[in-house]
Amino acid sequence: xxxxxxxxxxxxxxxYTILALGxxxxxxVARILNLAYGAMYMVASYLIYSLVSGFGLSxxxxxxxxxxxTSLAGMALYRVFIFPLRDxxxxxxxxxxxxxxxxxxxxxxxxxxxPRYVPTALPGSLAILGVRVTxxxxxxxxxxxxxVFLLHAFLVRTRLGRELRAVAQDTEMAAxxxxxxxxxxxxxxxxxxxxxxxxxxxxxxxxxxxxxMGWSPLLxxxxxxxxxxxxxxxxxxAAAFIVAYAEMLTAFLISPQLRDVVTFGIMIFTLAFxxxxxxxxxxxx
Amino acid sequence: MTRRLAPRFALLxxxxxxxxxxxxxxxxxxxxxxxxxxALYAIFASSWDILSGYIGQLNFGHAVFFGAGAxxxxxxxxxxxxxxxxxxxxxxxxxFAFLVGLPCLKLRGxxxxxxxxxxxLILERLAFTFRDVSGGEYGITVSSPLSAIGLYYASLGxxxxxxxxxxxxxxxxxxxxxxAIGDDDQAAMAAGVNTTRFKLSAFxxxxxxxxxxxxxxxYHIRHVGPEIFGLFTSFSIVIMGIVGGMGTILGxxxxxxxxxxxxxxxxxxxxxxxxxxxxxxxxxxxxFPQGLWGLGRALHRLLPRSGAAKDAR
Amino acid sequence: xxxSRLAHILCIALVLPALALGTxxxxxxxxxxxxxxxxxxxxxxxxxxxxxxxxxxxINAAGGVLGRKLELVFAETEANPEKGxxxxxxxxxxxxxxxxxxxxxxxxxxxxxxxxxENKKIFLxxxxxxxxxxxxxxxxxxxxxxxxxxxxxxxQMAEHMIKxxxxxxxxxxxxxxxxxxxxxxxxxxxxxxxxxxLGSRLVAxxxxxxxxxxxxxxxxxxQNANAQIVFAILSADAGLPFARxxxxxxxxxxVTGYTVMAQSDRFWEQTEGRAQAFMTWKHGVRAPISPxxxxxxxxxxxxxxxxxxxxxxxxxYDGVYILADAIRRAGNLDSDALVKALEAxxxxxxxxxxxxxxxxxxxxxxxxxxxxxIQWSKGEMVTVWPPAMKTADFAFPAxxx
Numbered sequence: 001x002x003x004x005x006x007x008x009x010x011x012x013x014x015x016y017t018i019l020a021l022g023x024x025x026x027x028x029v030a031r032i033l034n035l036a037y038g039a040m041y042m043v044a045s046y047l048i049y050s051l052v053s054g055f056g057l058s059x060x061x062x063x064x065x066x067x068x069x070t071s072l073a074g075m076a077l078y079r080v081f082i083f084p085l086r087d088x089x090x091x092x093x094x095x096x097x098x099x100x101x102x103x104x105x106x107x108x109x110x111x112x113x114x115p116r117y118v119p120t121a122l123p124g125s126l127a128i129l130g131v132r133v134t135x136x137x138x139x140x141x142x143x144x145x146x147x148v149f150l151l152h153a154f155l156v157r158t159r160l161g162r163e164l165r166a167v168a169q170d171t172e173m174a175a176x177x178x179x180x181x182x183x184x185x186x187x188x189x190x191x192x193x194x195x196x197x198x199x200x201x202x203x204x205x206x207x208x209x210x211x212x213m214g215w216s217p218l219l220x221x222x223x224x225x226x227x228x229x230x231x232x233x234x235x236x237x238a239a240a241f242i243v244a245y246a247e248m249l250t251a252f253l254i255s256p257q258l259r260d261v262v263t264f265g266i267m268i269f270t271l272a273f274x275x276x277x278x279x280x281x282x283x284x285x
Numbered sequence: 286m287t288r289r290l291a292p293r294f295a296l297l298x299x300x301x302x303x304x305x306x307x308x309x310x311x312x313x314x315x316x317x318x319x320x321x322x323x324a325l326y327a328i329f330a331s332s333w334d335i336l337s338g339y340i341g342q343l344n345f346g347h348a349v350f351f352g353a354g355a356x357x358x359x360x361x362x363x364x365x366x367x368x369x370x371x372x373x374x375x376x377x378x379x380x381f382a383f384l385v386g387l388p389c390l391k392l393r394g395x396x397x398x399x400x401x402x403x404x405x406l407i408l409e410r411l412a413f414t415f416r417d418v419s420g421g422e423y424g425i426t427v428s429s430p431l432s433a434i435g436l437y438y439a440s441l442g443x444x445x446x447x448x449x450x451x452x453x454x455x456x457x458x459x460x461x462x463x464x465a466i467g468d469d470d471q472a473a474m475a476a477g478v479n480t481t482r483f484k485l486s487a488f489x490x491x492x493x494x495x496x497x498x499x500x501x502x503x504y505h506i507r508h509v510g511p512e513i514f515g516l517f518t519s520f521s522i523v524i525m526g527i528v529g530g531m532g533t534i535l536g537x538x539x540x541x542x543x544x545x546x547x548x549x550x551x552x553x554x555x556x557x558x559x560x561x562x563x564x565x566x567x568x569x570x571x572x573f574p575q576g577l578w579g580l581g582r583a584l585h586r587l588l589p590r591s592g593a594a595k596d597a598r
Numbered sequence: 599x600x601x602s603r604l605a606h607i608l609c610i611a612l613v614l615p616a617l618a619l620g621t622x623x624x625x626x627x628x629x630x631x632x633x634x635x636x637x638x639x640x641x642x643x644x645x646x647x648x649x650x651x652x653x654x655x656x657i658n659a660a661g662g663v664l665g666r667k668l669e670l671v672f673a674e675t676e677a678n679p680e681k682g683x684x685x686x687x688x689x690x691x692x693x694x695x696x697x698x699x700x701x702x703x704x705x706x707x708x709x710x711x712x713x714x715x716e717n718k719k720i721f722l723x724x725x726x727x728x729x730x731x732x733x734x735x736x737x738x739x740x741x742x743x744x745x746x747x748x749x750x751x752x753x754q755m756a757e758h759m760i761k762x763x764x765x766x767x768x769x770x771x772x773x774x775x776x777x778x779x780x781x782x783x784x785x786x787x788x789x790x791x792x793x794x795x796l797g798s799r800l801v802a803x804x805x806x807x808x809x810x811x812x813x814x815x816x817x818x819x820x821q822n823a824n825a826q827i828v829f830a831i832l833s834a835d836a837g838l839p840f841a842r843x844x845x846x847x848x849x850x851x852x853v854t855g856y857t858v859m860a861q862s863d864r865f866w867e868q869t870e871g872r873a874q875a876f877m878t879w880k881h882g883v884r885a886p887i888s889p890x891x892x893x894x895x896x897x898x899x900x901x902x903x904x905x906x907x908x909x910x911x912x913x914x915y916d917g918v919y920i921l922a923d924a925i926r927r928a929g930n931l932d933s934d935a936l937v938k939a940l941e942a943x944x945x946x947x948x949x950x951x952x953x954x955x956x957x958x959x960x961x962x963x964x965x966x967x968x969x970x971x972i973q974w975s976k977g978e979m980v981t982v983w984p985p986a987m988k989t990a991d992f993a994f995p996a997x998x999x
Binding site for chain 1: 288318325341345357371388390392394396398400402403406407410411413416516517520523524527557559560561562564566567570571574
């Protein structure tokens with residue numbers, strides 16, 4: 001039993017890490033709460049489904065195409081809908097909520113509410129210490145690790161990455177130093193959406209693809225960012241695993257139905273009692 | 286009374302009066318039922334406005350308040366005389382006002398909104414989980430002490446009272462303080478305002494009125510279930526507020542009538558209804574942030590004064 | 599007044615009553631309006647829509663009922679009681695339908711049942727499993743006698759599902775059963791029956807959320823308990839990951855119960871073949887339940903390009919025919935007369951022989967509306983139970999002895 005919790009908690013922790021990192025990118029850098037974040041995750045999953053089932057593409061090209069397309073969509077979303085309203089965070093919230101609902105309804109009309117499936121790239125399973133894990137789930141773990149590594153390298157070693165971090169830390173100072181802030185926001189949005197899409201791509205083969213699948217990831221991502229605090233990559237990763245294990249423990253030891261409640265509870269308690277999060281420099285000004 | 290209050294009260298009385306006369310010409314129960322629903326949503330949307338439009342706590346989870354009122358009706362309806370169910374429903378909503386309001390005190394903007402979004406989702410999950418108490422997905426059947434026409438007038442009456450109270454508060458010094466806090470609560474605090482007390486008061490006021498509306502809602506539908514805590518219910522209120530015009534009390538009420546009636550008349554396009562709502566929400570917040578109320582005010586300013594109009598003819 | 603004026607008035611005075619009588623007469627020959635409610639964007643709702651349309655086309659082609667055509671008026675309820683209420687009110691007061699059929703969700707049916715009853719119209723639900731709906735008929739017959747159902751309630755489901763499980767346990771000599779059931783009110787009677795019937799042979803009881811997407815936890819526990827049969831009750835999407843993970847992890851247990859996802863003709867593709875040997879109760883199968891069943895199945899598939907999917911399909915098709923039959927026997931549309939005619943129903947439909955019990959639910963059992971189970975085999979759904987109607991033998995999953 002404990003082994004199940006550890007193993008599945010780790011796999012979910014990896015997925016949540018990707019989700020949370022994507023969310024923290026746009027939130028930490030541009031202070032924009034993109035309620036359509038989950039919708040991007042959903043769109044990517046459906047794109048993969050269409051590319052694989054409709055056009056017969058194989059797994060890897062489909063993933064890459066879906067992530068790229070969703071990322072472009074995210075940038076367009078920013079430019080058309082968020083950029084004009086960026087002075088009013090309230091209006092940004094509302095417009096992104098509207099977009100999320102709109103995209104969900106489009107998915108219902110195009111694909112119907114019946115869940116779709118995305119074929120697994122790596123069929124088969126193996127036993128780890130008596131617990132049966134599918135190859136797909138292990139692949140997820142591997143891909144997530146690679147993505148985190150790449151993201152870290154990008155943020156630390158490249159010029160664009162450093163600009164991004166500078167803008168996140170202090171927008172005015174960054175602008176004074178000559179960093180093109182708006183372009184940085186666009187980059188953050190592209191990366192953020194790409195990560196959401198990547199998470200969608202990883203998860204689609206072992207869950208189901210349906211129009212409402214975007215809300216849960218959005219709320220989980222927000223919870224993790226709240227718990228971990230902004231400004232620390234490792235803090236976010238740690239928080240992602242904490243939330244994943246908390247959910248697994250609740251599911252196994254208390255009741256699977258209360259999983260969501262525990263996650264939301266973490267969000268509310270952290271905001272109420274430790275708004276700066278466990279590791280970061282805080283999100284509440 | 287401020288200069289703006291009197292004409293708004295007048296407008297309100299005329300509108301409610303007109304609606305009160307409708308049953309004299311129209312006896313079709315379907316039409317009356319839809320109008321009752323619109324009145325109830327107007328209560329929810331306007332009570333949402335005092336929170337989101339005035340004190341700046343953009344609330345994505347207003348359903349938690351009227352849902353509390355509705356479920357209270359479900360639980361206590363068979364055991365209490367109807368006159369006591371109303372205060373019970375309002376009390377339940379006020380309890381949630383504190384449960385939601387207290388964590389939100391220190392929060393602003395997006396963090397506040399997402400927190401408010403999450404409360405009804407928690408209740409929805411609890412309603413599904415503790416089925417013995419809540420009736421689970423089947424919900425609870427409610428029997429109504431009022432007839433359909435009784436409900437029509439009760440909703441209209443509650444709407445009148447709600448809008449009257451909210452307008453009076455909004456146009457008073459309290460309302461101005463609310464706005465000041467909404468614009469910049471740090472500055473308000475620096476100016477010596479006890480923002481905690483004002484924020485909580487706004488929550489209690491908005492929640493209490495919504496809770497009363499929730500009781501009537503349960504009587505009207507004769508049923509209460511977890512769907513009342515769903516995402517779309519709360520989003521509908523936000524859409525009504527935006528389309529009507531945030532920060533005007535009467536605007537969201539107008540938005541509620543508009544969208545409820547629009548929804549029913551779009552029955553042929555039933556499949557596209559949610560899509561259209563979402564599109565309207567996006568267009569409104571981008572192009573018409575003042576909503577219908579703002580449009581109305583702009584048109585009103587364009588009209589020539591009555592004397593000139595007669596001459597012009 | 600002038601002469602011509604008088605003439606005009608006389609004309610009108612004569613024409614108007616004639617018109618009125620004419621309209622009344624027309625009303626007797628106008629179509630019989632059947633209101634259909636349901637969540638048409640969901641599969642069970644789609645089946646309600648399509649099955650009723652096909653039934654009405656056939657009846658009209660054969661001359662209609664009492665010389666009048668049947669006309670369907672659809673009203674979407676979106677699985678939401680608030681929308682359901684306005685949908686039903688529109689049908690009753692604007693479209694002025696004569697009867698109402700359909701609906702898949704019990705919470706909607708429970709909310710609209712009183713409205714339709716108060717307006718003394720027949721409400722024939724062709725989905726919805728809540729026993730409360732028919733209990734109302736027993737508790738307050740005068741008010742609720744207008745309610746009938748052509749589908750089984752969850753108490754009946756419990757009784758027959760346990761019977762099938764028992765036979766399976768005896769035939770294959772398995773005595774350790776795990777139950778994975780979603781947390782929903784309609785499931786409770788079934789879970790309670792399972793608990794009391796199985797006693798210590800119930801080795802694991804897992805309750806899952808209706809929005810669960812991942813079954814890893816539950817399957818681990820089932821495996822650890824050494825279950826030999828998994829009885830699943832899953833009406834939501836969870837059925838899909840359940841089947842896939844069951845096969846991937848080669849959980850050494852047979853599967854039975856009621857998994858709605860497994861009833862879809864897409865299930866094989868969706869699980870990429872992992873559905874092999876997966877079994878579920880399915881109401882509406884291509885088997886000789888009655889002489890009408892297989893021909894209907896093929897006609898339906900030909901017309902719509904897919905096979906009947908949800909349980910509401912057979913129930914709705916039979917429901918329309920039963921209504922038509924009752925109207926013919928009553929000779930008019932008076933609701934009280936229709937109640938008597940419906941109560942006397944003894945009709946052989948595609949779902950079997952339908953007779954209404956005192957609570958206006960259909961009698962269940964092999965001679966009436968049977969419980970049929972399908973199993974997936976090489977990409978097809980084959981009927982494996984009850985033995986009298988099976989089209990193939992039950993097969994074990996490849997990895998189970």
